Amino acid sequence: MFIRQDSPQPQAPVRVAPQPQPKVETEAKLAPVSDQYEPSLPMNESVSGPMGASFQEGFVEGYLTPSEIEVRVNSLAEEFPNLLEVIDTGIDSHGYDGKNPDIQGPEDLVYLRLGPKDSDRDSKVGIFQYAAPHARERVNPMTMMELTEQLLRNYDPESTDPAIQANTELLDDLDVFVAINTNPDGHNFSAFDEPMWRKNRKPLGNGEYGVDINRNYPYQWEVSDKPASQTFSGAGPASEPETQALLHVVDKHPNIKFVVDWHSYGEEIRRPMGTSAEDNQFYDKMHGRVDSAIKAVAGNDYETVVSQVTKGSSDDHFYHVDNIFSTVMETGEEFIPPENEALVVMQESVAGAREFLEVAQDYAEDTGRA
Ligand SMILES: [Zn+2]
Numbered sequence: 001m002f003i004r005q006d007s008p009q010p011q012a013p014v015r016v017a018p019q020p021q022p023k024v025e026t027e028a029k030l031a032p033v034s035d036q037y038e039p040s041l042p043m044n045e046s047v048s049g050p051m052g053a054s055f056q057e058g059f060v061e062g063y064l065t066p067s068e069i070e071v072r073v074n075s076l077a078e079e080f081p082n083l084l085e086v087i088d089t090g091i092d093s094h095g096y097d098g099k100n101p102d103i104q105g106p107e108d109l110v111y112l113r114l115g116p117k118d119s120d121r122d123s124k125v126g127i128f129q130y131a132a133p134h135a136r137e138r139v140n141p142m143t144m145m146e147l148t149e150q151l152l153r154n155y156d157p158e159s160t161d162p163a164i165q166a167n168t169e170l171l172d173d174l175d176v177f178v179a180i181n182t183n184p185d186g187h188n189f190s191a192f193d194e195p196m197w198r199k200n201r202k203p204l205g206n207g208e209y210g211v212d213i214n215r216n217y218p219y220q221w222e223v224s225d226k227p228a229s230q231t232f233s234g235a236g237p238a239s240e241p242e243t244q245a246l247l248h249v250v251d252k253h254p255n256i257k258f259v260v261d262w263h264s265y266g267e268e269i270r271r272p273m274g275t276s277a278e279d280n281q282f283y284d285k286m287h288g289r290v291d292s293a294i295k296a297v298a299g300n301d302y303e304t305v306v307s308q309v310t311k312g313s314s315d316d317h318f319y320h321v322d323n324i325f326s327t328v329m330e331t332g333e334e335f336i337p338p339e340n341e342a343l344v345v346m347q348e349s350v351a352g353a354r355e356f357l358e359v360a361q362d363y364a365e366d367t368g369r370a
Contacts, residue, residue, distance in 0.1 A: 053159075053161070053164075054161055054163070054164075055154055055161060055163035055164055055167070056150070056153050056154055057146070057150055057350075058146075059145070059146055059149040059150070059153070060142045060145050060146040060149070060346065061343070062142075062339045062342070062343070063138055063142065063191075063336075063339060063342065064141060064142060064145060065187075065188070065191045065192075066103070066107070066181050066184040066187050066188050066191070067103060069141060069145060069180050069181050072145060072149075073086060073110075073112065073145075073148075073180065074086070076148065076149065076152060079152075080152045080155075082116065082117060083114060083115060083116065083152055083155060083171065084112060084113075084114055084148075084152060085112065085113040085117070086110055086111075086112055087110060087111055087112070087113055088108050088109075088110050089108075089109045089110065089111065089244075089245040089248045089249070090248075091109045091241045091244050091245045091248065092106040092107065092108060092109065092241060093106050093107045093109060093183075093184055093185045093200065093201070093241050093242060094106065094185060094200065094201050094202050094203070094241065095107075095185060095201065096184070096185045096188040096189065096201060097185075097189075097201055097203075097209075098188060098189045098192050098193035099192060099193055100188065100192040100193075103188055103192075106185075107184040107185065109182070109184075109241060109242065109245035110179070111128075111130070111177055111178065111179040111245075111249050112148060112177065112178045112179070112180070113175070113176070113177055114148065114151055114152065114171055114176040114177075114178065115171040115172065115174065115175065115176055116171065116172065121175050122175070122253070122255055123255060124173065124174055124175040124255060124364065125173075125174055125175065125255065125257050125258075125360050125361075125363060125364035125367075126174070126175040126176075126177060126253050126255040126256035126257060126258075127174055127175070127176060127177065127256065127257070127258040127259075127260070127356065127357060127360040128177040128178075128179070128249055128250065128253075128256050128258070128259050128260070129144065129147070129177070129178055129179075129259075129260040129262065129353055129356065130144070130178065130179035130180075130182050130246065130259075130260075130261060130262065131143060131144045131179070131180060131181065131182065131262040132181055132182055132183055132186075132187055132262070133182050133183050133213035133214050133242060133243075133246070133261065133263075133314070134183070134186075134198045134199075134212075134213070134214065134263060134264075135183050135185075135186030135187045135189060135190040135197045135198055135199070135200075136190045136195060136196050136197055136198055136335040136336060137262075137263055137264035137265070137331075137335055138187070138190060138191075138264075138335070138336050138342075139264060139331060139332055139336075139337065139342045139345045139346055139349065140262035140263065140264060140329075140331060140349065141180050141181050141187070142342065142343075142346045143262060143331070143345075143346050143349040143350055143353060144178050144179070144180040144181075144262065144353075145180050146346055146350050147178065147350050147353045147354070148178050148180065150167070150350065150354075151167060151170065151171060151176065154167040154168070155167060155168050155171055156168060157172075169361070170354075170357045170358070170361060173361050173364055173365075174357060174360055174361055174364065175253065175255055175256075176357065177249060177253065177256065179245075179246070179249065182213070182242055182245065182246060183200050183213060183242050185200055185201040186198070186199060186200050186201060186210070189201060190336075195336060196335065197210075198210070198212065198230050199211055199212050199213070199230070199232065200213060200240055200241075200242050202234070202240060204227040204232075205227075206227070208227040208228050210232065211232055211233065211234035211239065211240045212229075212230065212231045212232055212233060212234075213240060213242045213243050213246075214261070214263070214309070214312070214313050214314055215231050215232070215233040215234070215309075215311060215312040215313065216233055216234045216237070216238060216239060216240050216242075216243040216312055217237070217238065217243060217247075217312045217313060217314055217316070217317035218237035218238050218247075218312070218317060218321070219312065219313075219316050219317035219320050219321050220310065220311050220312060220316060221233060221236070221237040221238075221311065221312040222311040222312060233311065233312050237312070246314070250318065250322055250324070256322075256324060257324060257325060257360065257363065258324065258325050258326075258327075258356060258359070258360050258363075259314070259315075259318045259324050259325075259326040259327070260326075260327045260329060260353065260356050261314045261315065261326070261327070261328045261329070262329045262331065262349065262353075263328055263329060263330050263331070264330060264331045264332050264334070264335055264345075265330055265331060265332045265333055265334055265335060266330035266333075267300060267301075267302045267303065267330065267331070267332065267333065268302060268303050268304075268305050268329075268330040269287045269290055269291060269302050269303070269304045269305070269327060269329060269330075269352075270304075270305050270306065270307040270315060270327065270328040270329070270330065271283045271287065271304075271305075271306055271307065271315070271326075271327060272306075272307055272315040272316045272318075272319040272320070272326055273306055273307060273308075273310065273316060274316075274320070275306075275319065279325070282325065283304075283325070284304075285359075286325065286327075286356075286359045287304040287327070288304065289355050289358075289359060290302075290327075290352045290355045290356060290359075291304055292355075293351045293352055293354070293355035294348045294349070294351055294352045294355075296351065297344070297347050297348040297351050298344050298347070298348060300348060302352075307328055309328075313328070314326065314328065315327065315328045327356070329349070329352065331345050331348070331349050332345035
């Protein structure tokens with residue numbers, strides 16, 4: 001179970017800033033071991049103590065299962081009680097029904113709220129990034145997990161490191177929401193049963209399962225009579241708990257002005273159809289910045305395009321119904337690349353996700369909202 005928002009806080013010592021692990025000097029690690037060798041610094045001390053510690057990354061080292069994500073999130077919530085809330089939407093999934101006996105049944109659909117629990121956080125510009133409504137697109141939960149850990153572990157108002165200062169200001173200036181795993185049943189089914197599973201695990205009768213969450217949004221939802229289809233849109237608009245949970249986050253927090261829905265694959269940054277001329281200028285700038293941030297990691301040049309999905313998709317819904325700058329990302333070149341490639345896609349995506357936060361921060365400054 002996830003730790004719910006209304007659970008008593010764990011008795012961990014209260015602290016706002018993380019205490020980064022002392023950095024072990026690279027030369028010390030790589031130096032040949034000999035009786036004569038003495039490192040120039042004691043192994044467990046950095047040059048100037050935690051205040052001078054440099055930016056930390058690389059927390060996620062491979063694919064994660066939903067249970068592994070849950071464990072990591074719960075332990076972060078204990079470690080950072082003043083910076084992380086795990087919020088239960090109160091909506092449960094249909095339930096995993098595959099061959100792993102240990103994880104049968106429904107899951108709580110939860111999301112994270114990151115940043116200091118200031119009284120004015122509801123009036124800050126909100127940004128919501130989430131991963132894997134499509135189960136097999138398994139790099140993206142890694143990205144959301146790594147982003148979450150980086151944001152929390154590099155938050156330190158006392159730091160003199162510019163990268164840590166910038167990270168700290170993101171959480172101070174914005175209301176940051178993340179959902180690491182928005183289709184846990186499908187994700188489990190991809191991890192333990194059929195790797196290429198895409199939909200949720202809604203039983204449809206006649207041996208068919210699953211609704212496509214990204215065809216289940218109310219805006220221009222279209223009836224579909226093929227339950228076996230990979231893009232089956234469900235019994236009605238927002239019929240699915242996973243869709244309802246995502247809509248719930250945006251309804252509950254009207255300060256959310258940006259949504260980023262992380263998908264794979266295609267190396268594309270997609271805006272909704274039918275955006276206004278003024279908003280197109282904003283999208284050009286925003287997606288150009290994200291493209292550059294991604295390219296800086298490994299040289300891959302993502303394309304900025306208009307989404308061609310026309311019925312019941314998240315980007316159209318959030319833009320046209322909620323007046324939100326919504327984006328669909330299509331990361332990498334495969335649904336489940338080999339792990340070494342997945343880690344590169346993850347690094348690119350974290351850079352992109354961080355750039356979205358910086359765009360939102362600039363937007364907050366420009367519009368006078370803080
Ligand atoms: Zn997708």
